[in-house]
Amino acid sequence: MQLVDWLSSHIKVEDINKERFGLELKNEQEIKEWNNDMENRFKKNQGDLNVKALETCSKRLGIPSSYINNRVLCEAINYFISEGDTDKADILFAKAIGNGCAEAIYLLALFHTQSNGNIEDSLDLYEQVSLLPPFITLSDGVTTIPNSRVTDSMYLTASFYFNGIGKERDVPKAIEFYNKGIELQNEKCIRDLGLLYIEGVGVDKDIEKGLDLLKKGSELGDPVSKFNYGMLLFNDSPIEGFKYMQEAADLGVEEAQNKVKFYKPTIEKILLQSNITVEEELLEKQKRNNKNNNNYKNNNNNNNNNNNNLNNNNDNKNKNKNKSTNKSSSNKKSNDYVIIQESEAPKNIDQKPKNRIIDDCDNVD
Numbered sequence: 001m002q003l004v005d006w007l008s009s010h011i012k013v014e015d016i017n018k019e020r021f022g023l024e025l026k027n028e029q030e031i032k033e034w035n036n037d038m039e040n041r042f043k044k045n046q047g048d049l050n051v052k053a054l055e056t057c058s059k060r061l062g063i064p065s066s067y068i069n070n071r072v073l074c075e076a077i078n079y080f081i082s083e084g085d086t087d088k089a090d091i092l093f094a095k096a097i098g099n100g101c102a103e104a105i106y107l108l109a110l111f112h113t114q115s116n117g118n119i120e121d122s123l124d125l126y127e128q129v130s131l132l133p134p135f136i137t138l139s140d141g142v143t144t145i146p147n148s149r150v151t152d153s154m155y156l157t158a159s160f161y162f163n164g165i166g167k168e169r170d171v172p173k174a175i176e177f178y179n180k181g182i183e184l185q186n187e188k189c190i191r192d193l194g195l196l197y198i199e200g201v202g203v204d205k206d207i208e209k210g211l212d213l214l215k216k217g218s219e220l221g222d223p224v225s226k227f228n229y230g231m232l233l234f235n236d237s238p239i240e241g242f243k244y245m246q247e248a249a250d251l252g253v254e255e256a257q258n259k260v261k262f263y264k265p266t267i268e269k270i271l272l273q274s275n276i277t278v279e280e281e282l283l284e285k286q287k288r289n290n291k292n293n294n295n296y297k298n299n300n301n302n303n304n305n306n307n308n309n310l311n312n313n314n315d316n317k318n319k320n321k322n323k324s325t326n327k328s329s330s331n332k333k334s335n336d337y338v339i340i341q342e343s344e345a346p347k348n349i350d351q352k353p354k355n356r357i358i359d360d361c362d363n364v365d
Helices: 003-010 028-045 051-061 065-082 086-098 102-115 119-130 150-163 171-183 187-199 207-219 223-234 238-250 254-274 278-319 325-331
Strands: 135-137 144-146
Touching: 003 028, 003 051, 028 065, 051 065, 065 086, 065 102, 086 102, 102 119, 102 150, 119 150, 119 171, 150 171, 150 187, 171 187, 187 207, 187 223, 207 223, 223 238, 223 254, 238 254
Parallel strands: none
Antiparallel strands: 135 144
């Protein structure tokens, strides 16, 4: 399918920032058609989408036409860089960056890093993107979509400053950009700052806060967060910790795969003794937690009732000192304390798309 047809009639709002706009190329013929489309569009319009298709897509999705066209230019940049045609890529860079396209500035920074090792310029560009609006507002004036690569740039800016890449190491500034990314739900910023809290690097050591951040990163689908969170859970909750490690392993984290292989006999032994699976154990754990929570509420209610009874008995005591006091004492129950357990592990996210032309910010982890 041609890109014009896809954008005019099929694409959904949630696909706008995906590689190739979410269009799956299933065989060599479809890849060839995509490549020809990139070449022909450059010859005719220097990479721009034709006006009619642009207006149709913008009206149907409510996304500004300028943003759609900038995304088309960035897809073309990816293509020409993969083909080694930097002359055409430079023309497209100039056009998209002239339009104020955050993604194009991000790609230029990545290109500097990969092609000529110009790390300092890359950091300046990442920081520039980090300061751009993180969202694009649609035509209804309410709905927003992420401005592609803005939060990724926050993460990379933080990472460069923390590790002293391109400029002198600046941990406070790194933490500033980590926090910017966290406000916008960037899972890598959440993960890295969580680890800093656990280690007490650049921040006051706070293991509980670090675990909360790692759990949040896991829920957002970050594989490395899943691995670290699982490892930290393992001593106290081996079944639950192993489940997180397994999810990380399934998502391709090599160290998680090694740990799963190492710990699997231990987990199988635990499960064999219980004659249940990991999922069944976690389900039983959740049921126990729910039961404990209910018991906690019931005990609180009983205590409140007992306190009311005690107050009533004290009133009666003033009227008749020989009645009710012993009855009040015999009805009173002791309070139970319950530790609220962590919730069950989140579902896996989809695997990253194959055949990426320019790698995303994972290559700097």
